[in-house]
Amino acid sequence: MAQRIDVKDVNIYYGDFRAVEGVTMTVDPKSVTAFIGPSGCGKSTFLRTLNRMHEVIPGAYVEGKVELEGVDLYGDDVDPVAVRRNIGMVFQRPNPFPTMSIKDNVLAGVKLNNRKISRSDADYLVESSLRGANLWNEVKDRLDRPGSGLSGGQQQRLCIARAIAVKPQVVLMDEPCSALDPISTLAIEDLIQELKKDYTIVIVTHNMQQAARVSDRTAFFNIAGTGKPGKLIEMNDTATIFSSPAEKATEDYVSGRFG
Amino acid sequence: MSTDTTTKDSTEYTRALLTTAEPRRRRTDRIMAGLIWSAFALAMIPLVSLLWTVLFSGAGRMSVDFLQYSMRGIFGGDPSGGIYHAIMGTLIITGCATLISVPIGILVAIYLVEYGRGPLARAVTFFVDVMTGIPSIVAGLFAVSLFTIFFGPGARFGLIGAVALSVLMIPVVVRSCEEMLKLVPNELREASYALGVPKWLTIVRIVLRTSVAGLTTSVLLAVARVIGETAPLLVAVGVTDSINFDPSEGRMMTLPVFIYRQYSQGQAPCREDQVNCVADIALQNAWGAALTLIAIVMILNIAGRLVNRWFAPKTR
Numbered sequence: 001m002a003q004r005i006d007v008k009d010v011n012i013y014y015g016d017f018r019a020v021e022g023v024t025m026t027v028d029p030k031s032v033t034a035f036i037g038p039s040g041c042g043k044s045t046f047l048r049t050l051n052r053m054h055e056v057i058p059g060a061y062v063e064g065k066v067e068l069e070g071v072d073l074y075g076d077d078v079d080p081v082a083v084r085r086n087i088g089m090v091f092q093r094p095n096p097f098p099t100m101s102i103k104d105n106v107l108a109g110v111k112l113n114n115r116k117i118s119r120s121d122a123d124y125l126v127e128s129s130l131r132g133a134n135l136w137n138e139v140k141d142r143l144d145r146p147g148s149g150l151s152g153g154q155q156q157r158l159c160i161a162r163a164i165a166v167k168p169q170v171v172l173m174d175e176p177c178s179a180l181d182p183i184s185t186l187a188i189e190d191l192i193q194e195l196k197k198d199y200t201i202v203i204v205t206h207n208m209q210q211a212a213r214v215s216d217r218t219a220f221f222n223i224a225g226t227g228k229p230g231k232l233i234e235m236n237d238t239a240t241i242f243s244s245p246a247e248k249a250t251e252d253y254v255s256g257r258f259g
Numbered sequence: 260m261s262t263d264t265t266t267k268d269s270t271e272y273t274r275a276l277l278t279t280a281e282p283r284r285r286r287t288d289r290i291m292a293g294l295i296w297s298a299f300a301l302a303m304i305p306l307v308s309l310l311w312t313v314l315f316s317g318a319g320r321m322s323v324d325f326l327q328y329s330m331r332g333i334f335g336g337d338p339s340g341g342i343y344h345a346i347m348g349t350l351i352i353t354g355c356a357t358l359i360s361v362p363i364g365i366l367v368a369i370y371l372v373e374y375g376r377g378p379l380a381r382a383v384t385f386f387v388d389v390m391t392g393i394p395s396i397v398a399g400l401f402a403v404s405l406f407t408i409f410f411g412p413g414a415r416f417g418l419i420g421a422v423a424l425s426v427l428m429i430p431v432v433v434r435s436c437e438e439m440l441k442l443v444p445n446e447l448r449e450a451s452y453a454l455g456v457p458k459w460l461t462i463v464r465i466v467l468r469t470s471v472a473g474l475t476t477s478v479l480l481a482v483a484r485v486i487g488e489t490a491p492l493l494v495a496v497g498v499t500d501s502i503n504f505d506p507s508e509g510r511m512m513t514l515p516v517f518i519y520r521q522y523s524q525g526q527a528p529c530r531e532d533q534v535n536c537v538a539d540i541a542l543q544n545a546w547g548a549a550l551t552l553i554a555i556v557m558i559l560n561i562a563g564r565l566v567n568r569w570f571a572p573k574t575r
Contacts, residue, residue: 056452058376085455095446098572099468109454112464146573159450166454 002029002200003069003086003169005050010064011229012045012054019045021229023064025219027170032192032201034211034238037221037253042230043204044092044174046221050202051087051172052080068170085109088168092175094155096147096162103143105158106130109166125165133161134191153184160191170200178206189214208254212242220250310553317550320543326551330500330512336527336536342548344502345517348417349555351506352496352513353486355421356428361478363425364432371433372440373462390430398426399491406495415497417506420513423491431481439473440466472567479563483556489515514552521545 005027012020020042027033027050035043048054049062052073066073073083096105106126110117117125126143130136135157139150147158156176163171173192177185192214195201205211211218219235234247245251328341367387371380402423406414443466451461467474497510498520521544529536537543 051453053449053453056449081455081457083455084453089453091446091449091453093446095444095450097447097450097465097469099570108451109456112451112454112456112460114460148572162450162454 002198004029005170005200005202006065006067006070007050008065008067010046010049010062010066012042012049012062013060014057015059017227018229020049020221021231023232025232025235027200027202028217029200030196030198031216032196032203032214034215034218035202035204035221036206036208036211036218037230037233038223039206040226040230041221041223043219043221045230047172047174047202047204048089050170051089052083053089055080085166086168087170087172088163088166090156090159090163090171090173090176093179094152094159096150096155096158098146098148100147101144102139102147102150102158105147106161106165108162129161129165130158132164132195133157134187134194135161151184153180153187156180156184156188157191160188160195164195164199168199170202171195173201173203175204175206177210185210208242208256212238218242220245220247220253222249222253313546313549313553316543316546317548320547321550325547329502331502333500336529336533336538336540338535338537338540338543340540340544342514342517342544342551344499345512345514345548346551346555347502347504348496348511348513349486349515349552351504352417352420352492352511353424353482355418355506356424356485357478357482359421359425360428360432360481364429364478364481365436365474367429367433368436368440369462369466371437373458373466387430387433390426391434393426395423395427395488396490396494399423399494401426402491402495415495415510416508417496417503417511420492420496420511421506423495424485424488427488427491428481428485431484432477435477435480436474439470439477442473443469469572471570475563475566475570479559482559486556487515487552489519492516493519514548514555518545518548518552521548 007023007025007027010020010023011018023046035047037043045054050066050073054060054062062074064074068083068086072078097108100108103122103126104111106129107117107122110122110125127136127140130139135154138154139145139158147155150158156179160171160176177188180188189210192201192203196216203211203215215238217235218238218241220233220241221230222233223230234241234245234250236245241250242254245254251257324339325341326346327343328339329344330340330342331344333340367383371383374380375383399420402419403414405422406419447465447469448461451465452458456464492513493516496513496516498516499510499512503509503511521541524541526538527536527540529538
């Protein structure tokens with residue numbers, strides 16, 4: 001069951017600095033939503049507020065409401081750890097745990113939380129997650145080898161397997177392909193298409209072709225100048241954003257006239 | 260204009276461009292290399308000479324008996340004494356000091372790296388730095404006066420020495436463990452948080468696990484730093500010729516203090532007809548103990564390397 005996210009008038013701060021201002025949007029379940037925009041416009045920052053990873057940075061905080069199926073993630077009684085279990089995240093650079101084998105990396109979400117899991121359940125979870133991340137056939141014979149011995153693209157898919165092994169409802173991806181070659185990128189993009197059947201996917205990307213290829217809806221963020229807060233300029237169906245956007249800035253950006 | 264073959268002129272021109280000798284830079288390079296090598300050699304001279312002297316002077320006294328007997332009932336030039344009591348004292352007191360300092364030191368390092376913000380963290384860092392500079396005799400006197408409060412004047416036992424050594428050890432453990440924890444990439448912490456792992460479990464299972472090799476090295480360096488301390492143990496633990504395994508009761512001998520005592524004894528008065536009397540036995544004992552102390556530190560280091568290799572992240 002994928003879940004819907006409603007963001008209402010969110011401002012995001014790093015200490016005194018307001019990084020993102022006045023964002024209101026809806027992220028549909030079982031779909032891929034892409035965030036595009038120039039560097040420093042706050043799309044990654046905004047993504048990190050969706051699973052309360054933003055506040056990990058000292059001095060960072062968020063104003064406004066981020067509602068998951070009507071529950072405010074920033075409500076007083078909400079546990080950020082539970083939020084992150086429900087909303088997984090894949091980072092820009094593949095970051096498998098260097099001390100763990102491939103198998104243990106997939107099971108990290110279970111094992112690190114000191115939860116007991118039977119051997120057969122663990123094997124099933126490892127296989128289903130690695131299959132879900134299109135990595136099973138490549139690593140099934142070396143599950144006990146270290147995860148850091150894989151190639152960059154494989155590591156990134158391992159990180160996706162690790163994220164979906166926790167069984168989240170939403171998966172956030174922060175430029176998941178920017179460190180990968182075109183073939184690995186293609187593998188990840190195919191995977192995103194698969195994943196959207198079960199999950200709500202939000203992806204930040206610098207690659208506009210990628211946004212056009214994989215996403216159903218696209219949000220364009222922009223920044224007025226250095227030191228100014230980033231803003232959501234426009235959000236619409238991907239086809240509309242890339243063919244007939246309402247804002248001139250969006251059109252300039254997607255047609256490559258700036259950025 | 261494009262040509263099909265390389266002309267002689269362009270070859271010459273390119274060669275001149277690429278092989279510019281720049282004699283000045285070459286000379287500077289050679290001078291600096293020479294300087295660095297001689298600095299290295301200069302630094303090696305005392306080290307090699309020290310190791311050689313200790314090995315040369317201490318090896319003669321080394322024997323199974325020397326390592327297995329204490330000095331109880333040994334007088335004058337009698338060569339049948341040994342350093343067993345001092346080895347045990349050193350191991351027990353340093354072990355207790357390690358047990359006290361490592362948990363405190365690692366917890367403080369975790370606080371500074373993972374939690375510490377603002378004035379409290381700055382104050383802790385500042386006082387840790389100040390502690391690094393405490394003269395060891397002051398640490399010994401501190402421990403003695405601390406225990407005097409509870410046990411009255413004249414108390415001398417192993418734990419007092421362990422506390423004195425901890426005062427010297429904790430700042431070393433904190434600073435080096437802090438550096439090791441900082442080396443753990445932040446991405447791993449974020450990856451763990453993003454899986455819904457609470458902060459404390461992330462620290463225990465990811466941060467400490469990833470840096471365990473570095474932490475072991477830090478602890479061993481700190482042990483090596485204090486295992487040769489003499490002054491604080493002299494005032495806090497006193498001296499004895501007998502074996503004492505109990506750090507909570509009675510005086511204890513340690514290797515550095517033993518070395519100092521033997522060295523200050525000087526020559527033994529031996530009559531010419533006296534058998535079983537070696538005039539310079541005290542000096543020989545001191546050298547033998549010094550060699551043993553260096554060997555202990557080296558064994559600890561080798562053990563640390565093995566632990567490192569065992570825990571280091573593997574890539575294949």
